Amino acid sequence: MKLTCEPQDGDLLVPADAAALARNSSLTRRIATVAYPFKCCVVCGLQLEAGLQAAHLDQRPLNNEPDNLAWMCVTHHTMLDLGLYPVEAIKMMRNHWQVTEGVPDNSLRMKNAGPKSAATRRRNLQGSNPQEDLQGFNALPPV
Numbered sequence: 001m002k003l004t005c006e007p008q009d010g011d012l013l014v015p016a017d018a019a020a021l022a023r024n025s026s027l028t029r030r031i032a033t034v035a036y037p038f039k040c041c042v043v044c045g046l047q048l049e050a051g052l053q054a055a056h057l058d059q060r061p062l063n064n065e066p067d068n069l070a071w072m073c074v075t076h077h078t079m080l081d082l083g084l085y086p087v088e089a090i091k092m093m094r095n096h097w098q099v100t101e102g103v104p105d106n107s108l109r110m111k112n113a114g115p116k117s118a119a120t121r122r123r124n125l126q127g128s129n130p131q132e133d134l135q136g137f138n139a140l141p142p143v
């Protein structure tokens, strides 16, 4: 019996990594670079360019529409391909990173956080009326 690595007549030739190659083709990366110049994993924020892949959100490697692409690290790209993330959530995070460019903006989230947490602590400690606590909170000037 002769062992060979050469294809024989009748062999079905399916390059195992063809999809992976297409998925991260230089064309895909160029399109993603133009559409999303701030490069980081949209899930974890990794900014190490060598560790980033241009993920196809619909998992069709030839669909290089910018709305179908997002930068992702290998781990999160795999999780996306397993269907663990809603595509709309990925798109929201993608847009967030492009706007913030990695600089946290907690201004809206933290607005009046101190008075709110103080009111919660008082309520929890005293079992008081929540409306009374909010009266003092509402009287505070906006930050």
Ligand SMILES: [Zn+2]
Pocket: 041, 042, 043, 044, 045, 046, 072, 073, 074, 075, 076
């Ligand atoms: Zn990641």
